[in-house]
Each structure stands twice: as C-alpha cells, then as structure tokens.
Amino acid sequence: MSGDHAMFHAEPTGMLRVPLLPRSATETRAHLDPRDREQVRRYLDALLSDGRVEEALAVSSPSLRRAVEALRAGAPMKAGALRKLTLSATRYVLRGASRATPFGLLAGVAPVSFGEGHQVRLGTRHRKAVRPDGGWLTGVLTAWEGDLEVLRALRVVANDLGFARGQRWVLPCGYDAKDPAAPEEPAADERRNEGRSAQEISVRHTAAVKTTLAAARRPCPTGDLLKVLDEAYPNVPGSAKEGLLLALVRQGFLLTELRPPLGETDPLRYAVDVLKAVGRADKARELAAVGDLLAEYAAERLGAGLGRWQTALDAMSRLRADDRPVQVDMRLDADVTLDREVLREAERAATALCLAAPDTQPTPELREYRDAFVERYGTGRAVPLADVLDPHTGLGPPAGYDHPRSERRTAERGERSERDRARDEFLAELALTAIASGDREVVLDDAALDRLRGSEAPPPAAMELCAHLTAPSRRSLEEGDFALVLSPATGSPAPGALFGRFAYLLDDVEEVGELARRSAAGSAREGALQAHLDFLPPSGRDTNVARVRPFWTERVAVGCFADRASPAVRGMDDLALAADLDRLYLVDASTGQEINPRVPTMLDQRRAPAAVRLLREIPTMGSWPSCVWIWGRLSTLPHLPRVRFGRTVLVPARWRLTDPGLFDSSLSDAEWERRLDGWRARWNVPDRVAVGAGDHRVEIDLTAPLHRMVLRRELGRSKDVTAYETPEDAGAGGGWLATDSGAFSSELVLPLLPARPAPGEAPAVRAPAPRIRPVGPPAPRHSRAWLYGKLYTYANRQDEVLTEHLPRLLAALPPAVDRWFFIRYADPAGAHLRLRFHGDPATLHGELLPGVLDWVEQLRDLRLAGAFIIDGYEPETHRYGGHEALDAAETVFHHDSVAALEQLRLRAIGAVTAPPQLLAAANYLDLARQVHGDRWPDWWLANPRDEEHHAYFREGRAAALRLLDGGLRAAFPAEGAAAALAALDARAAAMRAYASVAADGSVLASVLHMHHNRLIGTSRTSESRSLAVARGLAQAEHGRRRHLG
Known part of the structure; x- marks a missing residue:
C-alpha cells in the first residue's frame, strides 16, 4: 500500500503533548528502604528540591503534599505510611517524566504545525491556565441554590429528562452519590426506587409539583413560580411552597441558570456575571475574589507559585472545603514544526489500522x-x-x-x-x-x-x-530517520x-x-x-x-438549563x-x-x-473506531510482539503479568521478587517498560528496587495491569526533543479526515439525510382486528412449513378473515415466522385462534416448531405511506404472501428452476412495472450501481436476460401454474391500487425488501445480489430501448 492509496488525509496541524520532566528524572534511587524515616526524608528532599516538581505535586495531590510536609516537620509516621508516601511520590515523578497525557502541571500541550523540514524548540517558560475545579464550583453553586434569597433571584427551568411514571415524577439520572457536590440527604418527599439504578430519583407527582413543572417548561424567575403557586394554592403556607421549590432544585428536577453551560470555558466568570445580573453582588464578589487569586497564581513562574497557590486554596476552602478545588492545565513553551512526511506516514498507518481491523x-x-x-x-x-x-x-x-x-x-x-x-x-x-x-x-x-x-x-x-514520534536525535529526525509508535x-x-x-x-x-x-x-x-x-x-x-x-451555532441541550x-x-x-x-x-x-x-x-x-x-x-455507530491496533482473540496471550508497518509501529510489544503470585499481597518481599524475576526470564521482558491499566501507564525500570515496589503496589490495585515496551525502545530512540536538562518523551495528536479524491476520481457522494414525519404512539385500531403469532422454527425448515403445512391452516380460515400475510424474522430467541390475520375480532380470537393452536401442536409433533407466542401488531405506518395507505399496503402484503407461497411450492417440486436471486429479481421487475409502468428502468437506474454485488449479475447474465425477455411468468411451467399466475395478477392489481394512494414514492423499495424476505429470507447478501440483478436488467432494458431509438 503506497501513500497514494491511503484512506485518510492528515490535516497540517496537530497537538504536541509533553511531560514536565526529562526521561532521566525516572532514574530515582536504586536502593532505598521505604521503611527508614531518614532515608525517605532525604529521598523526598532530593525529589522536591526542584520547585517545579514540588508545585506539580501540590497541584496533582494536595493530600500527598501535606503528608510530605508533615514528615518534614517531624510528625510521627508508621512504616506502612512511610512506604505508601514514598511510592506515591515516586509514581508522580515517574508520571511527570514518562507520560505525556496532560494532567495538572505534570504534562502540557502545545500546537504543532507541518511544513518543509523540522524546526523544534522546547523552552522552560510554560504557562499555567487555572480555573476552579468543576466539583468545587458545583458544590459552591449548589449551596447557593439552596439559599432561598439567592434562589428567588435566579431563573429556573424544568429538567427535560424528567417524566411521569404512575404517581411519581421520575428523573432517570440524578446526582452521583460519590460526587462531592451531591446533596447529603434526600428531600423528605423523595425516595430512591428499589430495583432500579441508584441514580434514578423521583418525587410524588402531586398537583403542586405538576403546577410547578408546567410553569417552568421555559426559563422563568423563581419569584414568578412562587406567584403561580400562590394563585393556585392560596391556603398553603408560603414556607411550604418555598420548601417545595428548594427541594425540586436540590434534587435536579428544576435547574437554575447559575450552573455554567459546558460551552463556557470560563465557568467562574459566567457564574459571577449571572450573580451580578440578578442583583447578588455579594456572592459575585466572593467568586470574583477567588478568580483574582487564581489569576495571581497563574501569573507566577512555574516552580515559584506555591505561596500564591496556598493563598488561593485557603480562600476557596472558606467557601467550600475540597481536597482538589482547582483545575490546572499547562501550555508548553514550545515552537514545533515537523516535516509533512510525518503526516504521510500517519496516513499510511491509519489506513493499515483500518485494513487490518477485524470483521x-x-x-x-x-x-x-x-x-x-x-x-x-x-x-x-x-x-x-x-x-x-x-x-x-x-x-x-x-x-x-x-x-x-x-x-x-x-x-x-x-x-x-x-x-x-x-x-x-x-x-x-x-x-x-x-x-x-x-x-x-x-x-x-x-x-x-x-x-x-x-x-x-x-x-x-x-x-x-495518537502517535509517539521517535528518533535518535534531532539531526536524525532532519535526515528522515524517524519512526512513529502508535498508542495502544x-x-x-x-x-x-x-x-x-x-x-x-x-x-x-x-x-x-x-x-x-x-x-x-x-x-x-x-x-x-x-x-x-x-x-x-x-x-x-x-x-x-x-x-x-x-x-x-445549533444546540441540543438535554438535562441542563437552556x-x-x-x-x-x-x-x-x-x-x-x-x-x-x-x-x-x-x-x-x-x-x-x-x-x-x-x-x-x-x-x-x-x-x-x-x-x-x-x-x-x-x-x-457501525464504523470501527480504528484508532488502535486490535489483537482480537489473541489479546489474552501472555506476550504479544510489536507490529510494524513501514516506519510505524502499529502496536508495541506487550506482556501480561500472568503469575498469580505477583498479585498476592501475602507473599514476602523476597518471594515476590523471585516471582517477578521468573516472569521476566520466561517471557524475555526488557528492563524498561510502561506499566499500568488501560492508558494510565508510567515507565519503570524493572532493575530498580524502588520501581519494582511501585509495580507491586499497582498490581495490588488492579488485575488489569499490563506492560508495554517504551515508545523509544519500540521505535527509533528518543533524542529528537531535548533541552539542556535532557531528552523528553512526547506524543502527537494528529487529526485525519477522508482522503481527497485522486486526479480524475469522482468525489465520494454522501447519502442524503432522510426527511420523515415523527409520529406519536401507534394508533390502537389494530389491537383487536389482528391476530399475530410468532412461530419459532429453524430457518432451514421454514420453506417446508410454508409449502407443506401452512396451506392446511389457510384452507380452514373462517370467511370473516379477509386478509393475512407472513414474514420471516430472527430475534435473540431465534428464527421464526410471523403470521398475521385480519378480520372480525370475535372470529379471530374465538374461532381462528383455537385452530391455529391445534396447527402449532401438529407442527410440534412433527418436530418442525418450538415456541408459539401471541403478540401485538404495531404496523410500520409511515414506512408504507401513512395511515391513509395502510389498508392498501396490507392488501399487497397479503397477495405477495400468496404469490411467494405459490412460487415456493413450484420450486419445491422442481417446476421452477431459476436461481432464487434471479426469481426474486423477476418479481421486483413485475412489482416495479405496476408502480412506474414503462418507465420502470428509470426507477432502478436512479440508484448507483452496487459494484460489490454487480459481479453476481455478470456471472448469471444470460439466464437473467432470459427472464427479462419472457417476464416473470416465463419462469413458471406451462402446466400446474394456474394458481401462481392468478396470484401474480391479484398482486399486480393490489400494487397498482396501493401506488395510487401511497403518499411516499419510496414505498416500492420497502415492498421489494419484504418480497425477498418472503421468497428467500433475511440474508442481506442474497438481497443485495437480487437487487443487483434487477438493476442490471434495468440497465440492459435501457440500453435496448436506446439502441432501438
């Protein structure tokens, strides 16, 4: 596969992600007893001597920083706590030196462009972007929403996820119980429903609740809602009505305008503006003061901001206590332009991933x-x-x-x-x-x-x-000596x-x-x-x-204020x-x-x-998210090699930790170390690997005792830990992105869109979006006028049931049954035939049903049927032209069922020998003629040719053309086909009557689909082949007419 045949075109822009520290920072002390207080203190002092590391640790885990400060201050600490503290700090440093995924100050982002040649600069003056953590801000705003004086000034709207069920008003997804912003206890009139997910909540759907929710269908001031309740319930105390609104807001049945929409990238400023607009300048000032402190912290040079950081945290804790009240992102001080050949390699790699994806x-x-x-x-x-x-x-x-x-x-x-x-x-x-x-x-x-x-x-x-660009050095990169390593x-x-x-x-x-x-x-x-x-x-x-x-500009807003x-x-x-x-x-x-x-x-x-x-x-849905390599069933193997295509490693080598002893916390350290060495020797695991669950991996050195302790701790937390070779080892080294402090790991995010058409190639044509008329629940007119049963029988026995046994039931139908039809279907319970009979309800259920049940029992005795289920018939009204056309459509279903049965009977006795797909195609043409008359070829040719299945038409072209010359009736024998011919005539008349009343001209395609279902079955491949034959015949007829003038 050359780049000329790539499925994708990489856009000349991307995002570079780089950890804070060079890879050399992972070379922590090889020998350290984490139970020794003095060794741990000296180790942490060395780690945190870099102000950037200390600040990054404070941002990522304030609780860990507090533990470090306590140790430094001489607080007593047990051996287990010392070990935990050591390993936690070590893992954060490993993350900050090896994992490029942005997280606080441990990794950041920068744009990357593409052109001719490479230009790379990575500086040290990274910028902080700081805003309140979403959990902290939600908690503060939730508390203020519970303040009646604040709530009175706000607009509210009914949560449109809510609905009535019985005597309750239900919210299918309430607060997460683990969310720090969730209410501590439910309202008096709220209960968690037994037997449902814990997130579903409901309130009694009282008259007052109905009045409130109806008045709040569009945003309105809370004060106006109280007036509505006052007018509707003048004898109810005002405190009760206020309590109702507070409860509905607290549980999320009413949503206030105070919650920043997800589209607001400065949520604190949004909340400040709302509070000012509703006259709550006092609350606005409190939030604005927090914003000022966060801005002052953000302005500090990285590594010198701990003082202002702590000042901001102290102020925020006075509004709401939270261990992680601030979210920090980092914009890298970097200017990077890479050669377009990197994009061409990414295009080839993405194409390879898609071609190799499983079925x-x-x-x-x-x-x-x-x-x-x-x-x-x-x-x-x-x-x-x-x-x-x-x-x-x-x-x-x-x-x-x-x-x-x-x-x-x-x-x-x-x-x-x-x-x-x-x-x-x-x-x-x-x-x-x-x-x-x-x-x-x-x-x-x-x-x-x-x-x-x-x-x-x-x-x-x-x-x-997501790809790691690897090269031994910047010069090597400039000379084209690079490799991409895709994220697994x-x-x-x-x-x-x-x-x-x-x-x-x-x-x-x-x-x-x-x-x-x-x-x-x-x-x-x-x-x-x-x-x-x-x-x-x-x-x-x-x-x-x-x-x-x-x-x-258009917005779909679900379950939020809008x-x-x-x-x-x-x-x-x-x-x-x-x-x-x-x-x-x-x-x-x-x-x-x-x-x-x-x-x-x-x-x-x-x-x-x-x-x-x-x-x-x-x-x-339906297309593979082919952004990563898929091993499929081989993914359970204990070791898998890397896979390379061209200059790209599609997936690095991977090892599963298969020794159960490695997950056993009761093993001594010595025994665990022996097990680890045995696993490494058995599977030839390299010294440096990236370990973790999913995408949460850090690089460790399996020869370093402290790193091995980090690994054991990871294994105690998750059974899904895997080890991958590092991108630098899988690719071409890691020296291209380097500063005086060392070489850095990195990751590129590369957007790819569909490849542009080659010269002379027509651009891909997108299918048009359908326009349909939404409808409510189906009309109940068929609930008693139809008897509908599902007969479960193997697909390969259905023709036998239809041709040898169904006629017996049909011959005994009461005169009050004016039409019937069948379809083939398969659901999780199995393949089955769906039989539907229309007529007088009393006759259907009092006279026909017992006969149907006797017929089913006879089939069971013959081992031709299993379960038989009575169900309700909900017609596909709009698919078949609307309510006004439904009777005509069902009349076509009836006559098509009769025609299909007759043709199946003739095929079963060898009187019809045409291949099933050719016979179906001949039926399609017969039906199309009833709708479009002599212009039937035009209807077929309005659709593009299915190249994949057109080959089937070419292979059987001669036999197909014989059907075109003689028509469908030519496929039938000279004798014994009277019933089949009569069925075709009746179907043709019904189809013409249907076409005259159907509002939607597309109904023909649905009728053809269901004819294939009745004549052959549910195979999509078979249907596509039969449609390709019909289109091929239409093309042939069109050519003949053009030739004849």
Whole structure:
C-alpha cells in the first residue's frame, strides 16, 4: 500500500503533548528502604528540591503534599505510611517524566504545525491556565441554590429528562452519590426506587409539583413560580411552597441558570456575571475574589507559585472545603514544526489500522438496540426519544448503560465470520512465529495487510491518531530517520475530541472548531443538521473534561438549563429517534430533519446520562473506531510482539503479568521478587517498560528496587495491569526533543479526515439525510382486528412449513378473515415466522385462534416448531405511506404472501428452476412495472450501481436476460401454474391500487425488501445480489430501448 492509496488525509496541524520532566528524572534511587524515616526524608528532599516538581505535586495531590510536609516537620509516621508516601511520590515523578497525557502541571500541550523540514524548540517558560475545579464550583453553586434569597433571584427551568411514571415524577439520572457536590440527604418527599439504578430519583407527582413543572417548561424567575403557586394554592403556607421549590432544585428536577453551560470555558466568570445580573453582588464578589487569586497564581513562574497557590486554596476552602478545588492545565513553551512526511506516514498507518481491523461488528449493544427499535417501531418512523428510553413504554436504555442502569442484554455473539477466523489464524501464525524465534517484532507488508483485511464495516469517516514520534536525535529526525509508535490505547474517531478541552490553550481556537465541523459533516448524511450537544454531567468534577467551547451555532441541550424558546436550541421534547436497516439516527420532532449532535470531548461516555450517551454514540455507530491496533482473540496471550508497518509501529510489544503470585499481597518481599524475576526470564521482558491499566501507564525500570515496589503496589490495585515496551525502545530512540536538562518523551495528536479524491476520481457522494414525519404512539385500531403469532422454527425448515403445512391452516380460515400475510424474522430467541390475520375480532380470537393452536401442536409433533407466542401488531405506518395507505399496503402484503407461497411450492417440486436471486429479481421487475409502468428502468437506474454485488449479475447474465425477455411468468411451467399466475395478477392489481394512494414514492423499495424476505429470507447478501440483478436488467432494458431509438 503506497501513500497514494491511503484512506485518510492528515490535516497540517496537530497537538504536541509533553511531560514536565526529562526521561532521566525516572532514574530515582536504586536502593532505598521505604521503611527508614531518614532515608525517605532525604529521598523526598532530593525529589522536591526542584520547585517545579514540588508545585506539580501540590497541584496533582494536595493530600500527598501535606503528608510530605508533615514528615518534614517531624510528625510521627508508621512504616506502612512511610512506604505508601514514598511510592506515591515516586509514581508522580515517574508520571511527570514518562507520560505525556496532560494532567495538572505534570504534562502540557502545545500546537504543532507541518511544513518543509523540522524546526523544534522546547523552552522552560510554560504557562499555567487555572480555573476552579468543576466539583468545587458545583458544590459552591449548589449551596447557593439552596439559599432561598439567592434562589428567588435566579431563573429556573424544568429538567427535560424528567417524566411521569404512575404517581411519581421520575428523573432517570440524578446526582452521583460519590460526587462531592451531591446533596447529603434526600428531600423528605423523595425516595430512591428499589430495583432500579441508584441514580434514578423521583418525587410524588402531586398537583403542586405538576403546577410547578408546567410553569417552568421555559426559563422563568423563581419569584414568578412562587406567584403561580400562590394563585393556585392560596391556603398553603408560603414556607411550604418555598420548601417545595428548594427541594425540586436540590434534587435536579428544576435547574437554575447559575450552573455554567459546558460551552463556557470560563465557568467562574459566567457564574459571577449571572450573580451580578440578578442583583447578588455579594456572592459575585466572593467568586470574583477567588478568580483574582487564581489569576495571581497563574501569573507566577512555574516552580515559584506555591505561596500564591496556598493563598488561593485557603480562600476557596472558606467557601467550600475540597481536597482538589482547582483545575490546572499547562501550555508548553514550545515552537514545533515537523516535516509533512510525518503526516504521510500517519496516513499510511491509519489506513493499515483500518485494513487490518477485524470483521466483528462494532457497538453490538447499539446493533441490538437498532434491531429492537425496528422490531418495535419499524423503519421510516420517528418516535419521541423520551418514549424510546422509558423501559416501560419503550425499549429502555441500550444494554450496558448505567445512568440509569439498563436491564437490556446484548445477545450472545453468534459464530464468528470466516474473515475473522482467517484473520485470527494468520495473526496467530505471525505472533507465535516471532515469539518462538525470540523476535519481538512482526513486520507487515501490503500482502500481509491483504490477508488481514477483515472488516466490511465502513472505516471511520475521520479519526484522531495518537502517535509517539521517535528518533535518535534531532539531526536524525532532519535526515528522515524517524519512526512513529502508535498508542495502544488512546485515540478518537472524532477529530477535535482530544483537542477540545485544550482548544483555549492553543493559538487558533477557530482552527480546532473548523476541524471538528469538517469531521462531523463528513460522517453525517447530506443535509443533516450539525449541532453542539450540551448536558449536565452527573458529577461536577466531570465538567473538567467535558468543558469545551461550542463549535456549532445549533444546540441540543438535554438535562441542563437552556432557553428552548430559541429556534437554535432543541431539548428532549424536540428530539425523536428513527432507524433504517443500517443505523439509528436522531431527528427534529417538528420537522423530521436529521440532527447530528456532537461534542468534542473525551469524557467517558459511560458517565453521561443515558439520553446523552445515546446521542453521542449513534452518529458513529457501525464504523470501527480504528484508532488502535486490535489483537482480537489473541489479546489474552501472555506476550504479544510489536507490529510494524513501514516506519510505524502499529502496536508495541506487550506482556501480561500472568503469575498469580505477583498479585498476592501475602507473599514476602523476597518471594515476590523471585516471582517477578521468573516472569521476566520466561517471557524475555526488557528492563524498561510502561506499566499500568488501560492508558494510565508510567515507565519503570524493572532493575530498580524502588520501581519494582511501585509495580507491586499497582498490581495490588488492579488485575488489569499490563506492560508495554517504551515508545523509544519500540521505535527509533528518543533524542529528537531535548533541552539542556535532557531528552523528553512526547506524543502527537494528529487529526485525519477522508482522503481527497485522486486526479480524475469522482468525489465520494454522501447519502442524503432522510426527511420523515415523527409520529406519536401507534394508533390502537389494530389491537383487536389482528391476530399475530410468532412461530419459532429453524430457518432451514421454514420453506417446508410454508409449502407443506401452512396451506392446511389457510384452507380452514373462517370467511370473516379477509386478509393475512407472513414474514420471516430472527430475534435473540431465534428464527421464526410471523403470521398475521385480519378480520372480525370475535372470529379471530374465538374461532381462528383455537385452530391455529391445534396447527402449532401438529407442527410440534412433527418436530418442525418450538415456541408459539401471541403478540401485538404495531404496523410500520409511515414506512408504507401513512395511515391513509395502510389498508392498501396490507392488501399487497397479503397477495405477495400468496404469490411467494405459490412460487415456493413450484420450486419445491422442481417446476421452477431459476436461481432464487434471479426469481426474486423477476418479481421486483413485475412489482416495479405496476408502480412506474414503462418507465420502470428509470426507477432502478436512479440508484448507483452496487459494484460489490454487480459481479453476481455478470456471472448469471444470460439466464437473467432470459427472464427479462419472457417476464416473470416465463419462469413458471406451462402446466400446474394456474394458481401462481392468478396470484401474480391479484398482486399486480393490489400494487397498482396501493401506488395510487401511497403518499411516499419510496414505498416500492420497502415492498421489494419484504418480497425477498418472503421468497428467500433475511440474508442481506442474497438481497443485495437480487437487487443487483434487477438493476442490471434495468440497465440492459435501457440500453435496448436506446439502441432501438
């Protein structure tokens, strides 16, 4: 694979992340007894002799700094506490010298540009960016919201995540119990519901609560709410009404304007401005004073700010006690331009990751949810988002969601695809060959990528790649002697997510915004509305990560204070969910326009409310987040080699700590050391490795006793600790980014968008966003007029049931049954046939149902059926043209079912020999003629050719053209086909009648889809082939007509 064929184009901008200290700072004392007080004191004195380290430690862990100061002051300390103190301080220093992920003052960021050649400068005058920690600020504002005098001046709005259930008003995601800003105790009228997630809270839905929430549907002053309550309940004491509002605010049922939106990058200034605007200058001054102190601290040179730091902490603690009241980010003093060849290498690496990705479907919980949505509501129909997420009236949250916790389960994975099996076998051969030969590296080439290529899922439309640039020296870098080492755990399928919260530190914030907008637009349907997603995280501390400037003018605001009267703001009531055969998508409930909500942040989606998490996940469902290498089933091996492609290490070598004794805290130090050495010898583990769980790794020297103690402590905290070779060892060394104090580790964040078309190549065409009419719950008119049963039977036995046994049941249908139809389906319970009968309710349930049950028992006796379930029929009204067309559509379903049964019967006895996909294609043409008449080829040719499946048409072209010449009826025998021909005539008349009343011209595609389902089954590949044959025949007919003039 050459760069000319890369799937991605790397943008000429990026972000550089660098730790505070050079790598040499990890060379701590090799021999130290952490139980010896004097040794520990001298060791810590040496560590903290660098003012930058002492200040960084104070910012990252104030409690650790207090413990160090206590030791220095002569406070008594037990041996265990001494050891803990030593190892904690050591780990922070290791982090500050080896991990580039920004955290306080231990690592910072700077923009990096790309051009011709390399220009690198790393200075020491790094700048601090300081603001209140989100948990501290949320706690202060929560307390003030509980002050009636403050609350009276504020505007409030009803939390649009709330809904009525029985006699309760429910908030599905309340405060996190671990959040320091959470209320200490529930209100008297609030209870935690048994049997549900702890985050769900509710209040009695009394008349007063109803009045309050109705009046607060749009932002209004609290004083106005009290007036509404006074007018409605004049005999209720004012204190009771005030208490009600305070309780509703405290529990989050009412939201105040005092909480800074996540789009406010200066949340303290926002709160000050609000307090001033509502006449609470006293509170505004208190917060402004904190802001002034933080600004004074930020202005101090790094390493000289401890005095002002402590002054700010003391002032903040008087407002609210908190161990971590301040959030600090660091802008590096760096000017870095790298040669564009680094970008070309990143493009090749990203393409290799996608080509080598496994075939296993991504986001299985969303796939299951989409299937359940289509099963419940159908396609082409939008349902209010709140209704879908309610577990009683809808589907509940998708499997794996925690806020509130979902009770859905993702179906067990079926048999792996042939591609995945082949991929696993080839990867195992490569990895085990390298391990057996003592080599730590697997080298891939184009041929190997072709063998690994496994995924049919579309590649991500964009990504942010995290890569370590390695080179022995700056001169080597300038000579092109470099290697990229990709992060094994960090990346994002949405450019801007890793940049997002640091955008305010970079030189050009709008450049980040433009990148995020282009990325979002490239992954969305043409015409979809791009919008910024705003919400209130369950924990105030989460806002530290989630706070990012909005890059879109449109806003989707869910579960947070917002003025939804603005046409640019959409809340929960404005949103509806829809699905097609490939995806879920969001639409505006009033217009049907698709909405693509985005928020460029790396906040763990599992921490978000269910509605927010779903809105964040569905825009990218179905495409692999191929930002990291995926070993698949080999990931459980105790050792895996590095994988290299070109000048990029796609994943460094990795070791799992497989000796159970290494996790045993009861082992003596000597025995544990022996076990560690045995593990290292067995798997040839190098001296220097990066250890930790997930992306939280620090580099240690396994020959240094103190570092080995750090490792043992890590193993006592997590069973998921792994060891990777360091980027410098995996790549080409680490000398290119160096100062007089030594060489630094680093990491690049590189945004990649889809590759530009090659010269002469047509640009990719994005599918248009659908426009659909959102609807409410289905009309109940079918609840008694339909009898609907699901007959579970193996897919390979369904034709037998349909042709040999269903006719017996149909022959005995009462005259009051005027139509029926069937479809094939599969759900987590298994493959089944869905049988639906329409008629007089009394006849259906009093006369037909007993006969159906007898028929099912006969099938069970023959071992052709399992469970039989009676269910409720909810028609896909809008998919098939609206309520006015539904009767006509169901008449087509009836006649298509009869036609399919007759053709299946003829095929079963050998009277029809055309391949199933050709027979289906001939039926498609027959149906299309009823809708479009002689212009039927034009309808097919309006859709682009499916190149992947067009090959099937080419292979069977001669047989297919014979069907075109003679029509569908030519596939039937001369004798014995009268019933089949009559079924075609009846279906044709029904289809013409349907086309005359259907409001939506797209219904034909749905009818064809269901015909394939009845005639052949649910195979997407088979359906795609049959559609390719039909389009090929349309092309042939079009060519004939043009030739004949």
